[in-house]
Amino acid sequence: MTEIHEGQRVAVLADAQNLYHTAQSIYSRNIDYSALLEKAVMGRELVRALAYVIRADSPEEESFFEALEDIGFERKIKEIKTFGDGSKKADWDVGIVLDAVTLAEKVDTLVLASGDGDFARLCSHLRHEGVRVEVFCFESSTAEELIEAADAFHDMAEREEEFLL
Incomplete structure (x- = not known):
């Protein structure tokens, strides 16, 4: 496992669909992606930030997609x-997994913003490859196996005023 250190290279992968549904169902609010990116990077060297979104022909989605890009996320x-x-x-499960495995050679830490238990095996694989894995999500909607599979x-929910708009 890679510990946090100066100059550490980090990639952030945000499962926007998972985060959106969680924030809406629990808080009736939206995610502050700017705060999420800042807290996920924690002053380390950001290699890539990817946000995985679904186009559902909603009136405000284009402005949301543009805002993600302005914040620093590449949109998928x-x-x-x-x-x-x-x-x-x-859903983006396969795409997220492929990008994570590809990025593993280029980063020390991969931050996964999702509560989807399907990513537990991915976390175990990345850790086996020497990549530190951190998960950001709301504990009440995060699969226990995902929490257990991550390094951190x-x-x-502990800082909802920071992470929610």
Whole structure:
């Protein structure tokens, strides 16, 4: 495991869909991505910040996408898929995993902003490869296996006034 040190290279991967639904369902508020990025980097050397978003044809989503870019996130946008029965699906799990594994060679720490338990195996893999893994999310909506698989867990609920708009 890599400890925090001066000059440490860090990448931040934000699962915007997961964060949005959590913040809305618990607090009826939105995430402050600027604060999230600042706290995730903690003065270390930022290699890349990626925000994974879904285009759902919502009136305010374009301004949100632009704001992410202004803050310093690269946006990865996926179109929502609507099936014949009317159901909809869109998630970034595979894309996040591929980007994390690719970035592992270029960073000392990977910060994952998500509570999705599907990423527990990714965390274990990255740690095995010598990459420190930190997870940022709200503990009440974060899978226990994800918390256990990370080197550090930062409960955004403990500082909700910093992380929520």
